[in-house]
Amino acid sequence: MTLPEKEPEAKGQVSIKSNHIPVNTMPSGTREGIMIARTVCDGLPNAIEVERPHRDNGHLFILQEEGTTHIEIDFEEHHIAPSSIIYINPDQIHRLISFENATNTNWIITSENLNQENLNLLESITPVNALSLTPETQALIAETSSLCIRFSARKHEKLYNAILKESCNTLVSLVISQYLAKNTTTDNATxxxxxxxxxxxxxxxxxxxxxxxxxxxxxxxxxxxxxxxxxxxxxxxxxxxxxxxxxxxxxxxxxxxxxxxxxxxxxxxxxxxxxxxxxxxxxxxxxxxxxxxxxxxx
CATH class of the missing domain: 1.10.10.60 (Homeodomain-like)
Incomplete structure (x- = not known):
């Protein structure tokens, strides 16, 4: 969902239907197949790559901190309210519709960079809806994502790739844990x-x-x-x-x-x-x- 920096194409000049489903890839030079950023948006996305229905080449997470994000996932509209999170699998087709004074933290991580346990768990819970978070949990995920953003900026670190990968896997594990807690009422799955x-x-x-x-x-x-x-x-x-x-x-x-x-x-x-x-x-x-x-x- 990360908004590209290229000039948007004029509406009416892009044909949505093609012989394949568009897949948005990360910009060239992205380290470790991981992108994480905090964004503030209002109104239309103004970028054809995310306005058109598409897949991403990684696992997408959206932490809605303020405002509302309107997004369509597999032909169903979702209105993501504050203090909630949603996970979008690489197989799911989605498009951004609009923002209402939205502050989000978004991250994409490719399957190659997820540890196997996280990858297996994400496969088992897909598809999911937006999940409301308690203030304490929302603050914890926001703090963890802020730390990951800081790590992503420290490209001079000798173990940069390992630091970024492991920290983002911790963030993903934290999100998965919330979905699992909602889906099961006991400590052990039946x-x-x-x-x-x-x-x-x-x-x-x-x-x-x-x-x-x-x-x-x-x-x-x-x-x-x-x-x-x-x-x-x-x-x-x-x-x-x-x-x-x-x-x-x-x-x-x-x-x-x-x-x-x-x-x-x-x-x-x-x-x-x-x-x-x-x-x-x-x-x-x-x-x-x-x-x-x-x-x-x-």
């Missing part, structure tokens, strides 16, 4: 929660090719009814519904960002029966794939 997290990780990786709940159950070495029981108890939705929703989300992304036909998208997402895919999309979204594509470009 077996249902552990199985559900494992299922979500498999689903994120294999949704385009594996559509059967029994296949996921087999990979987790449990029965299909037990997998359904775990997932439904934890999320309120069945395994089949999770598979369908994840697939339709990807279909929305492809309808928006590519010129592929609905039949091509259906095949890419593992549906050889184009008619079935259309019925499923309509069931989940209450509109046909073509109606969705036309609506978002109206």
């Amino acid at each position: 077996r249902f929660e552990v199985i559900t997290k494992s299922f979500k990780i498999l689903l994120q990786r294999d949704f385009a090719t594996v559509k059967s709940p029994s296949k996921y159950a087999e990979r987790l070495n449990i029965s299909t009814p037990y997998l359904n029981e775990c997932v439904r108890a934890t999320t309120g939705k069945s395994v089949s519904l999770h598979i369908q929703h994840r697939t339709i989300l990807e279909a929305k992304r492809l309808l928006f960002h590519s010129n592929r036909s609905v039949k091509q998208i259906a095949g890419e997402l593992g549906y050889s029966d184009y008619s079935y895919f259309t019925r499923l999309f309509t069931k989940i979204t209450a509109m046909t794939p073509l109606a969705f594509r036309n609506k978002i470009f109206d």
Whole structure:
């Protein structure tokens, strides 16, 4: 989300639809694949790179300290209020809409620079909404991020890369801890929660090719009814519904960002029966794939 320094292009001169989803990369010369900064913004972003729907090539965190940030994530608008934080996974498509006297601390860190435990935990909690913070927790995260910003400026340090990487991983761990505390009421996750997290990780990786709940159950070495029981108890939705929703989300992304036909998208997402895919999309979204594509470009 970090605003680029280049001159913004005039509206109307940029075509949002392309044959791929734009990925914003960090500026050349960025050390260690980590960027962290505090920004004060009001009004429109005034930068096409963040106003258009895009992905980032790293894990994005936004700490909302003052004011409000309006952002769209995977076709849903979010209004991030003060004393809250939100995490955006590299797979999620998002765009900035506007700011209202917003003071934010934003940081992006690539997967290569996250320690494995943090990376695994982020995969297990995705997607998430903005999380409200207590004043004490907000102050702690703000202080930690300020320290990371100071570290990022000390490029003369002999161990600069290690200092920046480890400090930002500590900051990420602190944020993950808040999400985990919200999602679990006990110190130890229940077996249902552990199985559900494992299922979500498999689903994120294999949704385009594996559509059967029994296949996921087999990979987790449990029965299909037990997998359904775990997932439904934890999320309120069945395994089949999770598979369908994840697939339709990807279909929305492809309808928006590519010129592929609905039949091509259906095949890419593992549906050889184009008619079935259309019925499923309509069931989940209450509109046909073509109606969705036309609506978002109206």
